[in-house]
Amino acid sequence: MAAAPVNATVRVPGSKSITNRAYVLAALATGPVLVRAPLDSRDARLMLGALAALGGRAEAVADGVLVHPVTPGDGEEVEVALGNAGTVARFTPALAALGTRTVHFDGDPAIRRRPVAPLLRALVDLGAEIDDGGRGAPPFAVRGRGGLRGGPVELDSSASSQFLSALLLAAPAFAEGVTVRLVGDAPPSEPHIAMTLDLLRRFGAAPERSGREFHVPPGRLARAEYTVEPDLSTAAPFVVAPLAVGGSVRVAGWPEETTQPGDWLRSLVRELGGEARLDGEGLTVTGGGTVPAVELDLHEVGELTPVVAALLCFAEGPSLISGVAHLRGHETDRLAALAAELSGLGAQVTETADGLRIVPAPLRGGVFHTYDDHRLVMAGAVLGLRVPGVRVENPATVGKTFPGFVTAWESLFSSAG
Numbered sequence: 001m002a003a004a005p006v007n008a009t010v011r012v013p014g015s016k017s018i019t020n021r022a023y024v025l026a027a028l029a030t031g032p033v034l035v036r037a038p039l040d041s042r043d044a045r046l047m048l049g050a051l052a053a054l055g056g057r058a059e060a061v062a063d064g065v066l067v068h069p070v071t072p073g074d075g076e077e078v079e080v081a082l083g084n085a086g087t088v089a090r091f092t093p094a095l096a097a098l099g100t101r102t103v104h105f106d107g108d109p110a111i112r113r114r115p116v117a118p119l120l121r122a123l124v125d126l127g128a129e130i131d132d133g134g135r136g137a138p139p140f141a142v143r144g145r146g147g148l149r150g151g152p153v154e155l156d157s158s159a160s161s162q163f164l165s166a167l168l169l170a171a172p173a174f175a176e177g178v179t180v181r182l183v184g185d186a187p188p189s190e191p192h193i194a195m196t197l198d199l200l201r202r203f204g205a206a207p208e209r210s211g212r213e214f215h216v217p218p219g220r221l222a223r224a225e226y227t228v229e230p231d232l233s234t235a236a237p238f239v240v241a242p243l244a245v246g247g248s249v250r251v252a253g254w255p256e257e258t259t260q261p262g263d264w265l266r267s268l269v270r271e272l273g274g275e276a277r278l279d280g281e282g283l284t285v286t287g288g289g290t291v292p293a294v295e296l297d298l299h300e301v302g303e304l305t306p307v308v309a310a311l312l313c314f315a316e317g318p319s320l321i322s323g324v325a326h327l328r329g330h331e332t333d334r335l336a337a338l339a340a341e342l343s344g345l346g347a348q349v350t351e352t353a354d355g356l357r358i359v360p361a362p363l364r365g366g367v368f369h370t371y372d373d374h375r376l377v378m379a380g381a382v383l384g385l386r387v388p389g390v391r392v393e394n395p396a397t398v399g400k401t402f403p404g405f406v407t408a409w410e411s412l413f414s415s416a417g
């Protein structure tokens, strides 16, 4: 792809994190919920598949998906396919404990390597019966006993914020609700925790937070309909494109207010010398094609790291990304993968204890391997903005969150805006 300036308007699909939270809360609600403009992707379908196994039902309707509550089973054994979806692997075991089925969880080889043990331990402390063969990882089985006591529990959520979100999302259905006291290092991805609290409130729950302690009382959830925002993390490669090659990109439908971590991109654009204007049309980013060197702590917005790391290969000097040791437990070991792939095409990228040091150097074309990781596809695409001959391996793996990514990306180079 050429290093010509871009000029385009793009639409990105619904937020994975909001869609899968809305599906879980809808499945726990007292009546059907219409989830409007949801993401339709591998992770979202896996969530609907999990809810179906748990006795729920979802119908495609004109402007979204109508989700019916999960129902108790009659002691049968079912399987939940996790794929490599962290949200499904972390959010659905608590739901299984509420039912009366024995639910077997397993997925892609990669999900067996992702952390889940602290969550399973907390669920057992709250009254769940779980058989993980001592592995602390999938495959594991949850033997539903028709409900969960809940109550106080300690949780180390430092490897993934999703452990905490999982307990909070299901807590209204626990007999005593939940009081989670965090132990260990701070969880990453604070905006995703705020998103969990926000969605709980919108479905009628009354979560409270005091520092490292979270309380969700038991209660009924209900909501007629909920509209999902566009996914601002999926938007990341489009947002950074004008910084890399100049020009202007508008992301349609960017919300005025949001808990999504991708909203941080607006401040990144400004820090890197670009302009970011938010109005009723969306977010319009304008850049000049130069990228200053920066030091960034991405602990709160870790899922943006692959795209940001690729962008920083074009910087005018060495950059440092810190705060993201937990990315070693994402879809793949993202720190190792980014160091290997960005270095493989000429940059000098090395792992630090909690991030990446990126020393720009002349880049060349070649294969950018993607390790079955959607965000590595997006990182490879960003590199290809300025480097002729970058061939992104298995781009279809981006279907985890954005099946139409390649077409949307190509529109950057053909659209008149």
Ligand SMILES: O=C(O)C1=C[C@@H](OP(=O)(O)O)[C@@H](O)[C@H](O)C1
Pocket: 016, 017, 018, 086, 087, 159, 160, 161, 162, 165, 188, 189, 192, 302, 303, 326
């Ligand atoms: O709750 C969520 O929807 C997510 C939380 C984050 O997970 P970690 O805290 O494990 O990084 C994020 O990276 C992931 O893409 C989605």
Ligand SMILES: C=C(OP(=O)(O)O)C(=O)O
Pocket: 084, 085, 086, 087, 303, 330, 331, 375
């Ligand atoms: C970490 C991610 O996904 P998951 O929901 O599988 O944890 C991600 O999308 O960057």
